[in-house]
């Protein structure tokens with residue numbers, strides 16, 4: 082009975098401890114932790130050494146090992162951040178010297194002050210923060226789950242730091258706090274581990290699993306770091322940019338098998354112009370330190386200054402640049418999951434990329450090519466461990482410089498003088514409609530730590546030049562403005578209830594990079610072909626979300642006269658618009674499509690990222706749908722089950738043929754076949770609506786012989802290239818079901834399509850704009866796209882095919898064109914009525 086007898090006092094203590102944020106409560110437990118020698122190795126728990134050929138630890142084993150470390154080492158503290166998309170725990174291990182672990186709250190507070198210099202009142206205080214602080218380093222493993230080795234390595238790294246007593250490790254533990262993330266995609270670790278075990282010893286051993294390794298995003302889970310669509314991204318964004326502000330973020334990846342053994346920065350061109358030169362130099366310095374340490378320990382094949390660039394914003398290691406932090410990427414040559422492979426010198430000599438003529442040819446940025454042979458998971462792991470240690474050791478040795486640099490970058494962002502005519506802020510005017518999109522955009526800014534204010538009283542502002550162009554007198558939204566003419570300049574009144582994002586804040590470069598249109602440099606190869614960028618070239622957030630967000634260059638009211646409220650979270654905006662607030666898992670957005678319609682999204686046997694993002698958008702907007710597999714299409718009779726079938730972007734041949742026979746177990750091969758094509762055609766002629774995104778338009782066009790053709794087919798990149806840009810669409814709405822759209826819309830073009838048609842059965846809904854086509858990014862040979870069809874529908878029998886030449890839901894980011902999808906679906910009802 083005694084164990085139930087809690088006194089009031091002890092109950093109060095317990096409640097007090099339970100209510101505390103984790104570190105202090107954990108400290109009580111930590112002080113009773115066993116001595117360091119009792120820390121078990123990964124092998125003693127797993128029964129194999131992580132990284133051994135043909136072994137794999139799944140998420141349960143990895144988290145179990147970390148919870149053992151949490152209990153047994155006073156240098157390790159594990160925190161669960163929340164749940165992944167498929168409800169696995171997402172964890173972070175804090176690793177540092179015992180005394181630092183006991184004082185995590187103090188160090189977190191120092192970081193928060195260094196991250197926002199406005200909180201630091203004197204040079205004396207600044208000096209003390211830098212003297213007392215620790216460099217916070219985040220190391221994240223295997224966000225791409227088939228690049229599995231790093232997740233296994235994380236246990237080894239944590240163990241070594243927990244037990245080592247050598248001076249270098251002690252210096253690291255003294256001077257840094259490591260936030261080790263064994264994987265930011267726990268679901269994917271299990272998808273890969275389950276598949277790998279199932280296929281071990283079969284002909285499919287070492288092949289990639291036949292499903293997306295993130296439920297919605299697959300490989301695109303690392304394309305989400307400014308939009309924050311995914312739960313995992315949101316949890317880590319909160320940890321990084323609201324709590325810990327790591328000065329260094331190291332994202333551990335693997336690349337193809339036959340190229341360099343290990344890529345490490347400096348990066349390739351082009352550099353994003355909003356990244357501070359100091360940061361680019363710091364990235365290069367750390368990269369070269371790692372490369373030098375690998376060389377001195379005899380590792381060959383290390384490449385710098387190649388392939389990967391810093392232009393694009395939304396990756397795990399690129400987002401930190403816009404938070405004043407150093408982002409490091411490494412890319413080790415892959416094995417086949419955990420199965421070793423052999424690479425021949427021939428394969429190496431044929432492997433090339435921008436910045437590397439051949440993986441067998443020495444150059445300044447690749448001084449010691451590897452000559453080939455067998456390649457094991459342990460080789461990858463060894464290089465990753467050296468890289469992590471090299472980086473931590475550098476941070477430990479130059480602790481104060483890293484902290485000072487971080488602080489100074491934030492300070493210069495806050496204090497930078499603005500030249501006349503340069504933007505001082507971006508404005509989101511009230512009364513523009515699209516409440517959900519405005520709330521989504523502001524919520525996403527707030528979640529990544531950008532300051533957003535609500536105007537409690539009107540302001541008088543001068544708009545920047547680009548904005549005067551965007552706001553034209555025919556725009557009905559202008560009704561909410563009154564023009565105020567000053568003696569020397571034209572000012573306009575902005576109503577209360579609008580939102581303002583000032584550039585003078587620590588995250589200035591993040592604001593610039595999200596709001597500005599991107600102007601990608603024209604980069605051509607020696608043969609005048611377009612040089613492929615690392616990722617997309619344009620992503621301007623207000624354009625993607627269809628939100629008016631003009632830049633303003635002056636505000637008449639002094640700061641003391643402005644009445645502003647800093648918004649603490651995105652729900653505040655939803656409350657402003659009287660939008661429902663989400664409860665638990667459910668998105669609060671109202672289904673925009675009639676519920677009577679039966680919609681299917683084609684997945685085929687393996688699915689792809691565009692399909693995953695389509696599901697993501699439908700789940701977010703609470704639009705019910707069924708998933709359509711190849712076998713169901715082969716079987717036919719689709720009209721009895723569905724009114725609408727959506728084909729996400731995928732080449733027609735891939736849909737028809739599927740995975741090649743013998744490449745995967747038979748249930749994952751074969752495609753929809755010619756039979757499936759006939760069944761899809763029958764579905765339309767009997768009254769169904771087939772909606773195609775981008776590449777999949779090729780299927781009905783060629784197989785149903787629709788009277789359209791893709792005008793971009795077969796063009797060389799020297800003549801036309803659009804590798805991920807936002808373009809302008811002219812809406813024509815010839816189809817009755819697409820009435821009521823604005824005359825212009827942004828559209829996402831990523832090596833997409835464009836159609837020409839003369840047949841009267843083709844109703845054009847939108848064309849690529851004839852003027853001012855490129856809104857953000859890069860387009861080579863614009864004339865090839867101007868005026869071509871971007872969206873059309875065509876009648877076939879009793880049904881219709883709706884053809885999107887572009888990506889209306891690209892990466893779950895293009896909210897501006899989602900209404901087109903909803904109208905395309907809803908119109909099938911009008912047709913059947």
Ligand SMILES: [Zn+2]
Pocket residue numbers: 225228334335
């Ligand atoms: Zn990767």
